[in-house]
Amino acid sequence: SQTIHQWPATLVQPVGSPLSLECTVEGTSNPNLYWYRQAAGRGLQLLFYSVGIGQISSEVPQNLSASRPQDRQFILSSKKLLLSDSGFYLCAWSEGAGETQYFGPGTRLLVL
Amino acid sequence: RKEVEQDPGPFNVPEGATVAFNCTYSNSASQSFFWYRQDCRKEPKLLMSVYSSGNEDGRFTAQLNRASQYISLLIRDSKLSDSATYLCVPRTGNQFYFGTGTSLTVIP
Numbered sequence: 615s616q617t618i619h620q621w622p623a624t625l626v627q628p629v630g631s632p633l634s635l636e637c638t639v640e641g642t643s644n645p646n647l648y649w650y651r652q653a654a655g656r657g658l659q660l661l662f663y664s665v666g667i668g669q670i671s672s673e674v675p676q677n678l679s680a681s682r683p684q685d686r687q688f689i690l691s692s693k694k695l696l697l698s699d700s701g702f703y704l705c706a707w708s709e710g711a712g713e714t715q716y717f718g719p720g721t722r723l724l725v726l
Numbered sequence: 727r728k729e730v731e732q733d734p735g736p737f738n739v740p741e742g743a744t745v746a747f748n749c750t751y752s753n754s755a756s757q758s759f760f761w762y763r764q765d766c767r768k769e770p771k772l773l774m775s776v777y778s779s780g781n782e783d784g785r786f787t788a789q790l791n792r793a794s795q796y797i798s799l800l801i802r803d804s805k806l807s808d809s810a811t812y813l814c815v816p817r818t819g820n821q822f823y824f825g826t827g828t829s830l831t832v833i834p
Contacts, residue, residue: 646820648822650824656826657813657824657825657826657827658770658813658824660821660822663820663821665820702767704769704770706822708820708822713758714758714760714772714775714817715760715772715815715817715822716772717769717770717771718769719768719769720768720769722767
């Protein structure tokens with residue numbers, strides 16, 4: 615069966631510091647991978663998605679970037695965090711057309 | 727125009743009640759449809775897919791009207807454990823569009 619891991623679970627970082635969040639999927643090959651952010655009391659905002667290694671689509675221009683160095687690894691990064699980057703970061707994966715999407719447990723980020 | 731619109735609620739219903747949620751989507755090219763539930767401070771989890779002919783999973787019934795671009799979820803015999811936010815999610819190509827969700831609280 616497939617599982618998706620995210621770490622860390624929680625993170626408190628100062629403004630201006632860098633960020634690296636990692637997501638890995640097990641039990642599937644060539645998944646579509648996604649990064650979302652959910653601000654407190656708000657809906658999910660798609661940040662990036664990837665259909666293959668090295669292929670990244672950015673949905674929202676901001677100070678975040680994503681990379682997919684391996685088939686089942688998706689990394690979200692920032693060189694300098696802003697206060698507005700605080701939120702709940704969720705990684706998700708899906709398979710082919712029509713298939714549903716499954717989420718990791720998320721990382722709760724607080725930028726102070 | 728938002729991709730997905732849902733009544734945010736909150737819906738507060740007694741145990742055993744029947745409750746219905748509605749959702750409209752804007753992209754007529756959407757191919758697949760889902761309902762997710764999200765518990766407080768947790769990740770969304772798939773509740774059920776929505777098929778054109780309508781489908782049922784235990785106490786939950788989902789309906790899709792492609793002509794009206796409208797999706798519904800009916801919950802019968804509500805349980806305390808049904809308390810959550812319910813998210814309507816159409817899929818277009820590789821992208822999933824999440825509504826802001828409808829909050830449900832089932833009261834003893």
